Amino acid sequence: MRSFAVIGLGEFGASIASYIEEEGGEVIAIEIDPEKVRNYENEFTSVVEADATDIEALRDLGISDVDAAIVSIGTNMGASILITLLLKELKVPLIIVKAMNQLHGKVLKKVGANSIVFPEKDMAKNIAWRLMWPDYKELELAPGLCMIEISAPKSFINKNLGLLELRKNYDANIIAIKKKVPYITEDQQTDYKEKTIAPPNADTSIDEGDTLILVCPQDKVEKFKNMT
Amino acid sequence: MRSFAVIGLGEFGASIASYIEEEGGEVIAIEIDPEKVRNYENEFTSVVEADATDIEALRDLGISDVDAAIVSIGTNMGASILITLLLKELKVPLIIVKAMNQLHGKVLKKVGANSIVFPEKDMAKNIAWRLMWPDYKELELAPGLCMIEISAPKSFINKNLGLLELRKNYDANIIAIKKKVPYITEDQQTDYKEKTIAPPNADTSIDEGDTLILVCPQDKVEKFKNMT
Ligand SMILES: Nc1ncnc2c1ncn2[C@@H]1O[C@H](COP(=O)(O)OP(=O)(O)OP(=O)(O)O)[C@@H](O)[C@H]1O
Numbered sequence: 001m002r003s004f005a006v007i008g009l010g011e012f013g014a015s016i017a018s019y020i021e022e023e024g025g026e027v028i029a030i031e032i033d034p035e036k037v038r039n040y041e042n043e044f045t046s047v048v049e050a051d052a053t054d055i056e057a058l059r060d061l062g063i064s065d066v067d068a069a070i071v072s073i074g075t076n077m078g079a080s081i082l083i084t085l086l087l088k089e090l091k092v093p094l095i096i097v098k099a100m101n102q103l104h105g106k107v108l109k110k111v112g113a114n115s116i117v118f119p120e121k122d123m124a125k126n127i128a129w130r131l132m133w134p135d136y137k138e139l140e141l142a143p144g145l146c147m148i149e150i151s152a153p154k155s156f157i158n159k160n161l162g163l164l165e166l167r168k169n170y171d172a173n174i175i176a177i178k179k180k181v182p183y184i185t186e187d188q189q190t191d192y193k194e195k196t197i198a199p200p201n202a203d204t205s206i207d208e209g210d211t212l213i214l215v216c217p218q219d220k221v222e223k224f225k226n227m228t
Numbered sequence: 229m230r231s232f233a234v235i236g237l238g239e240f241g242a243s244i245a246s247y248i249e250e251e252g253g254e255v256i257a258i259e260i261d262p263e264k265v266r267n268y269e270n271e272f273t274s275v276v277e278a279d280a281t282d283i284e285a286l287r288d289l290g291i292s293d294v295d296a297a298i299v300s301i302g303t304n305m306g307a308s309i310l311i312t313l314l315l316k317e318l319k320v321p322l323i324i325v326k327a328m329n330q331l332h333g334k335v336l337k338k339v340g341a342n343s344i345v346f347p348e349k350d351m352a353k354n355i356a357w358r359l360m361w362p363d364y365k366e367l368e369l370a371p372g373l374c375m376i377e378i379s380a381p382k383s384f385i386n387k388n389l390g391l392l393e394l395r396k397n398y399d400a401n402i403i404a405i406k407k408k409v410p411y412i413t414e415d416q417q418t419d420y421k422e423k424t425i426a427p428p429n430a431d432t433s434i435d436e437g438d439t440l441i442l443v444c445p446q447d448k449v450e451k452f453k454n455m456t
């Protein structure tokens with residue numbers, strides 16, 4: 001049974017606490033504001049009204065026994081820094097801290113945070129990327145190994161996989177092809193439903209509008225990206 | 229050249245704008261506060277001081293020509309709702325809006341938002357999941373098709389892939405195996421470096437501590453999850 005401490009029940013802290021409980025974990029939430037404590041009292045395994053900058057309070061709560069602690073205090077940067085230091089001293093094995101800006105993040109790392117989160121910035125990066133590269137997705141599976149999702153390049157259309165020899169020419173392993181299959185609806189319209197072929201074989205041919213999911217080395221990715 | 233409108237230069241808006249420009253996109257940023265306009269004047273392709281609830285202002289800025297608009301106004305829910313409606317009327321093809329809570333999100337969808345973002349909640353979900361399932365990762369590649377990353381189950385250890393017959397027994401296609409290879413450092417310590425085998429073949433055997441990356445149908449995922 002994995003147990004976690006969440007310090008600060010603002011929007012970020014309360015969301016983390018409830019997703020963890022939803023997944024079957026146990027949360028001990030530490031919150032200084034009595035009104036918020038009352039608000040969340042019955043929602044998590046344990047909700048405690050305390051000032052997390054007080055090392056005795058943390059010790060009494062048995063914080064050293066949790067699998068990880070999440071510090072989700074935004075506006076009071078000093079408090080989040082002090083609390084991070086205390087958690088490090090109390091040997092909490094994994095400390096995740098929400099940071100307000102890069103400098104705050106740097107200080108948090110120095111006092112022992114294992115992982116810094118900038119929810120707005122991180123989400124913004126994600127969205128910006130998908131907006132700029134809507135026909136292309138990339139995910140690093142391992143050092144030097146990527147999975148990519150691309151619209152079928154023009155040069156691949158109407159050829160079958162046996163002919164394309166993706167492994168030989170691009171070191172690529174094709175995992176799946178997503179196709180759009182046209183059909184006639186009840187009111188005589190043409191509509192498309194998605195059909196996924198996984199794994200495809202040498203006879204599978206590539207049509208215009210197909211999406212290919214491939215695994216290939218990092219250094220072959222640029223080649224595919226330039227085809228989209 | 230992809231062009232975007234970002235409305236509201238709070239932390240979320242300013243981050244999206246700068247990531248888009250970093251990736252080579254053009255941003256026209258619309259911000260009502262003159263101090264913020266001055267602050268960001270030289271950072272984006274175009275920064276305009278205007279009230280985005282004014283349809284004439286939006287029309288004059290040629291907002292109908294952008295590929296997508298991102299509405300990143302938090303505290304004034306009414307404004308973000310009105311602006312979303314106007315963008316829909318001006319036929320902006322893709323409208324992404326930051327929402328303050330579920331109800332706000334519902335209203336935004338009704339007035340034409342294509343996609344709603346809750347940066348803090350979405351990030352929290354991500355983190356909670358990784359905390360609860362540190363030895364297991366799952367990604368949906370297509371409807372009914374998942375990629376998963378798992379620690380080698382006990383029952384697989386010291387067996388080679390030919391013996392395990394993953395395709396036959398689990399409908400699974402193994403993409404890669406991440407191994408830890410021990411070596412002796414300069415000061416006579418044992419350390420590990422990561423080695424990825426992709427794709428592995430029938431003779432590759434699985435060792436304790438290996439991580440397996442597999443593609444399998446959605447309904448086989450539970451089987452693997454319960455082995456970790
Ligand atoms: N020393 C402390 N000990 C425990 N809880 C604290 C302490 N200081 C602040 N908090 C609580 O942390 C919570 C989050 O803090 P705050 O609202 O400043 O951050 P935020 O970043 O604005 O939150 P949100 O996650 O909503 O964006 C608040 O509920 C606050 O009462």
Ligand SMILES: Nc1ncnc2c1ncn2[C@@H]1O[C@H](COP(=O)(O)OP(=O)(O)OP(=O)(O)O)[C@@H](O)[C@H]1O
Pocket residue numbers: 120235236237238239240241258259260261264278279280281300301302303304307
């Ligand atoms: N009608 C409007 N037209 C253009 N910009 C606006 C309008 N109303 C608010 N803004 C701007 O939107 C920006 C973000 O708004 P606000 O600070 O309320 O949201 P927030 O969610 O707190 O932002 P953050 O992204 O920092 O969390 C502010 O800079 C504000 O001046």
